[in-house]
Amino acid sequence: MNKNNIGVQRGSSKNFIEVAAQSQPPELEREAWSLAGEPKVTLAAEDVRLRYTIYADSPGRSFIRGRRKRQSVPAVRGVSLIVREGEMVGLVGLNGSGKSSLLRVLAGSEPATSGYVFASSQPQLLGVSAALVPDLSGLDNIWLGTLAMGMDPDQAHDAKDKIIELADIGHAIRQPMRTYSSGMAARLRFAISVAAQPEILMIDEALATGDAAFHKRSEDAMHELLDRSGTVFLVSHAAKTIEDLCTRAIWLHKGAVVADGPATEVARLYRFFAHALANDNKEGADKALLRARDEHPPTTFQSRGSTR
Amino acid sequence: MASGNHRGTGIFRRSISRRLSPEFKEELDGLPGVANLKRVGERPRIGNYLADLWDRRLFIYVGARGEASTSHSRDRLGLLWLIIRPLLDAVFYYVIFALLLKVDRGMDNFIAWLLVGLFMFQFTQRSMTAGVTLIRSSKSMIRAFAFPRASLAFANVTRELLLAVPSFVTMLLLIALIPPHAWPTGLMFLMVPMLAVQLLLNLGLVLFLARLGAMLPDFARLMSFIQRVLFYGSGVIIPITRFDMPQWVEAVITSNPLFVMLEMYRSILVYGEAPPAGDWLHFLAWAVGAFLVGFVVFWWAEESYGRE
Numbered sequence: 001m002n003k004n005n006i007g008v009q010r011g012s013s014k015n016f017i018e019v020a021a022q023s024q025p026p027e028l029e030r031e032a033w034s035l036a037g038e039p040k041v042t043l044a045a046e047d048v049r050l051r052y053t054i055y056a057d058s059p060g061r062s063f064i065r066g067r068r069k070r071q072s073v074p075a076v077r078g079v080s081l082i083v084r085e086g087e088m089v090g091l092v093g094l095n096g097s098g099k100s101s102l103l104r105v106l107a108g109s110e111p112a113t114s115g116y117v118f119a120s121s122q123p124q125l126l127g128v129s130a131a132l133v134p135d136l137s138g139l140d141n142i143w144l145g146t147l148a149m150g151m152d153p154d155q156a157h158d159a160k161d162k163i164i165e166l167a168d169i170g171h172a173i174r175q176p177m178r179t180y181s182s183g184m185a186a187r188l189r190f191a192i193s194v195a196a197q198p199e200i201l202m203i204d205e206a207l208a209t210g211d212a213a214f215h216k217r218s219e220d221a222m223h224e225l226l227d228r229s230g231t232v233f234l235v236s237h238a239a240k241t242i243e244d245l246c247t248r249a250i251w252l253h254k255g256a257v258v259a260d261g262p263a264t265e266v267a268r269l270y271r272f273f274a275h276a277l278a279n280d281n282k283e284g285a286d287k288a289l290l291r292a293r294d295e296h297p298p299t300t301f302q303s304r305g306s307t308r
Numbered sequence: 309m310a311s312g313n314h315r316g317t318g319i320f321r322r323s324i325s326r327r328l329s330p331e332f333k334e335e336l337d338g339l340p341g342v343a344n345l346k347r348v349g350e351r352p353r354i355g356n357y358l359a360d361l362w363d364r365r366l367f368i369y370v371g372a373r374g375e376a377s378t379s380h381s382r383d384r385l386g387l388l389w390l391i392i393r394p395l396l397d398a399v400f401y402y403v404i405f406a407l408l409l410k411v412d413r414g415m416d417n418f419i420a421w422l423l424v425g426l427f428m429f430q431f432t433q434r435s436m437t438a439g440v441t442l443i444r445s446s447k448s449m450i451r452a453f454a455f456p457r458a459s460l461a462f463a464n465v466t467r468e469l470l471l472a473v474p475s476f477v478t479m480l481l482l483i484a485l486i487p488p489h490a491w492p493t494g495l496m497f498l499m500v501p502m503l504a505v506q507l508l509l510n511l512g513l514v515l516f517l518a519r520l521g522a523m524l525p526d527f528a529r530l531m532s533f534i535q536r537v538l539f540y541g542s543g544v545i546i547p548i549t550r551f552d553m554p555q556w557v558e559a560v561i562t563s564n565p566l567f568v569m570l571e572m573y574r575s576i577l578v579y580g581e582a583p584p585a586g587d588w589l590h591f592l593a594w595a596v597g598a599f600l601v602g603f604v605v606f607w608w609a610e611e612s613y614g615r616e
Binding site: 029038039040041042043044046047050052060080081084085104105107108109110111112116117118119120121122123125126127129131132133135138140143144147149150152153176189191193240301 | 328329331332335336339340341342344347348349350364365370371374375381382407432447448451453454455612614615616
């Protein structure tokens with residue numbers, strides 16, 4: 001598959017964010033936008049690549065004979081993007097397409113094998129993991145988490161009530177976190193992460209285990225963050241969620257960006273794609289993928305990417 | 309487009325700029341907010357790192373206290389184990405080495421000598437054990453929040469100190485009560501500087517071992533062996549220097565900081581004599597050296613500890 005789309009005709013009906021982020025608008029136009037209070041860039045990444053070194057069974061290896069081979073597996077294969085304040089970016093893609101890996105690189109928790117990520121402030125990544133410190137109570141975890149994010153004691157104290165309210169897990173807040181259900185733990189971790197009012201929040205499937213009431217609360221909290229000129233990244237298997245919530249969607253396929261554009265369009269095409277795959281309709285899936293790629297080509301800054 | 313006015317700020321800082329493609333720089337140049345972008349997941353300068361650590365001092369203390377208070381929460385006897393375990397060890401070693409092997413011939417207070425050696429050695433040993441698996445056992449905190457990872461090592465030694473206080477008191481009581489009594493003397497206050505230097509040594513070891521254990525998980529398997537070598541090589545239970553041995557072995561043993569440390573503790577607590585200045589210097593030099601080496605070694609891989 002041709003990952004690079006330089007030369008592909010770009011769509012014309014895009015909002016200013018896409019225009020500024022991925023095309024080469026005339027200089028005058030760009031100046032005009034900054035005069036009009038163009039949203040600030042909060043995150044930029046150039047040609048980010050990530051490889052994992054793993055030991056995998058070599059083909060034909062039986063239980064007893066055969067060696068495990070050391071190999072390097074690409075997880076993210078050259079992703080470039082520019083994201084601005086007020087954007088809510090959804091990442092869609094099949095299992096193993098590199099969504100979580102990309103998010104972890106963008107958040108700085110996994111060093112990229114090559115490429116650079118820049119951000120206006122340290123992104124706060126909310127991943128899928130159970131408890132923070134399992135033996136400590138929810139309250140102690142709040143205290144510890146707020147201090148870990150760099151709050152001073154007064155700020156941490158002020159944040160506490162808000163976190164308890166947002167998490168809304170009742171008396172469980174006094175129980176050890178290891179006794180929490182996955183939904184309760186996700187609520188608490190989300191509430192702690194939002195409390196620091198991060199400029200950039202990255203959510204990796206962490207809300208999937210929440211109930212309807214919590215979805216409403218977390219959406220409100222995310223919108224509040226966007227209104228404060230923040231940026232939100234959201235990974236979800238449910239493309240419908242991305243379509244409903246996000247302003248922009250990035251479609252990852254085998255570690256590379258296939259399409260990058262308005263969430264309503266890219267996520268919808270991804271849904272067609274996933275639906276077609278589920279029904280063994282290979283042709284339909286390819287069609288949806290190609291269409292998404294042609295209509296919303298990803299950001300690329302250089303031509304050298306295509307040769308690698 | 310001229311990027312001259314940005315040089316020296318944000319991502320146009322010289323050292324970073326030359327590694328970026330011209331297209332990427334051109335794309336970003338002039339966009340609002342670009343000057344504020346900072347590299348994500350970059351190892352901070354060591355000065356900033358120290359300042360960050362100082363800012364997290366309450367986090368370190370709260371983390372240490374939380375872990376200390378819950379470290380035995382699943383045991384019925386709880387924190388009593390802090391006293392029971394070293395006592396069992398002491399009884400066992402006394403039976404083997406004093407009653408059966410009679411290595412105590414010619415020593416006037418073997419029990420006190422043994423107890424001080426055992427309790428003080430175990431203080432360092434426990435830190436080392438936790439140090440090797442420090443990164444792995446703190447995974448959920450590391451994933452959830454961005455904080456200087458060395459705070460985990462500081463929290464670790466603080467926790468061990470909090471947990472060791474009851475066992476120190478037990479040790480002092482025992483050597484005073486068991487005949488021939490080693491009553492506390494005016495020199496007891498020397499315990500304080502001794503403990504301070506030992507803490508510094510422990511911290512250096514934890515930092516160093518944490519990096520080693522994170523890079524090379526196999527090292528955890530080797531740890532119990534290394535500790536056994538140290539145990540016998542530091543004269544914890546056998547008055548090792550009373551045996552005939554080649555000169556180079558004796559040189560290695562007497563330069564071992566843990567051997568020197570135990571001799572100093574025994575001199576203060578059992579024999580009521582101030583350790584010679586040479587021992588102080590020897591021990592302090594090792595501790596400061598271990599801390600400096602450990603700190604730099606740990607900091608060097610700061611950005612990589614979040615790796616899966």
